[in-house]
Amino acid sequence: MTVLMYTVGVLLFVFGVAASIGLHECGHMYPAKKFGVKVTQYFIGFGRTVWSRRRGETEYGVKAVPLGGYVKLVGMLPPGPDDDPGTVRKSNTGMFAQIISDARSAEYELVEEGDEDRLFYKLPWWKKVVVMAGGPMVNIVLAFLLFAVVFMGHGVRTATTTVDSVSQCVIAVTKANATGPVRACTPADPVAPAKAAGLRPGDEIVGFNGKPVPDWQALQTAIRGNGDGAAALVVRRDGRDVTLTTKTTVSPRVDVNDPQRITKAGFLGVSPTVVLERQGPGFVLSTMANGTWETAKALGTMPVKLYHVGRAALGLEQRDQNGPMSVVGAGRVAGEMASAPTVPLSERFFSLLLLLAGLNLFLGMFNFVPLLPLDGGHIAGALYEGARRGVARLRRRPDPGFVDVARLLPVAYVMAGVILVMSVVLIYADIVAPVSFS
CATH class of the missing domain: 2.30.42.10 (PDZ domain)
Incomplete structure (x- = not known):
């Protein structure tokens, strides 16, 4: 029975994570489509495609590794200053220049005749903010709803x-x-x-x-x-x-x-x-506020915490029970919560909801970090574009045009590498030196 409940807990957690990811991507896709942006793909997961179906111009599907998701918004990158959108590919010298050129070329392979006014980069800056903030805001709203179900419906x-x-x-x-x-x-x-x-x-x-x-x-x-x-x-x-x-x-x-x-x-x-x-909405809001502050502090101290996680994985120190963990570690904790024999079944269920609420709050906050490839990087670029154009209007100068986020792609690749290394370290530590609440 314990093994069965452990498995059920892990599966419920995986389903909750997949649903949170799917809703996050809906938070990007829905306003993008409302604003007329061409959306060609909506996928939950990465890797090999398990299932997909095309409806209209968008392909919806699920991939093998449910550790993320993405929505393909056509025209995220503007053409270069000397490029025509239809003829972007050029020969470049220098690694970063070639990376940027290749990214622009790949971006415009999906642009068809008649799509010129449906490109993401052509949106007004505030619409870009709405589209990119939609995903993490969905996670924050989900966190609030899950906390409300537990605190207001079940109690503390x-x-x-x-x-x-x-x-x-x-x-x-x-x-x-x-x-x-x-x-x-x-x-x-x-x-x-x-x-x-x-x-x-x-x-x-x-x-x-x-x-x-x-x-x-x-x-x-x-x-x-x-x-x-x-x-x-x-x-x-x-x-x-x-x-x-x-x-x-x-x-x-x-x-x-x-x-x-x-x-x-x-x-x-x-x-x-x-x-x-049972608590009121004020308790939920105060919990969210405290959680937001604790998440911000945790993000600020992440390099130090990751260093100690690495030492724990090598057996050089004890694993901090309050330190960071990967989705693998969180799934293990979910299994332990669900299989705790001395805890009533209802308490186990609501504990899983609290775990998912905390995960959604972290995902929302993390994605607001103003660095590419995170959503916050695109939001920062859109805000800068709006400020730059506003200043130009006030000073009666020519419109400076769109912000070229492609120039920040090297930073995005470095950040992606850092996130990958963090994920590998945390997953390895969660296997060899897991956080345990049993």
């Missing part, structure tokens, strides 16, 4: 101020026992303050040292900051308020802000009751 596991269990004794947290089961108490262990105060499971803590307790986080902060001081607790028990007194103790605990760190803090000895609470 939230710790409450109702006591679930009371510790019998004080056991210091160490690196050896921080992630394992808690050992049994011995006569040498001091009695936990909560036990000494008479707290019981089901008690709702509503006050601590004369101050109301709005939520578990506030209570936890108050307890940790109390050190070994006196503690007066007001608990709601059987419909009435009861005041209990004790004294918190200082004990090594896991840092709430850094799970890898152990620090000394005030300790009471209670565990909260955790319930599923």
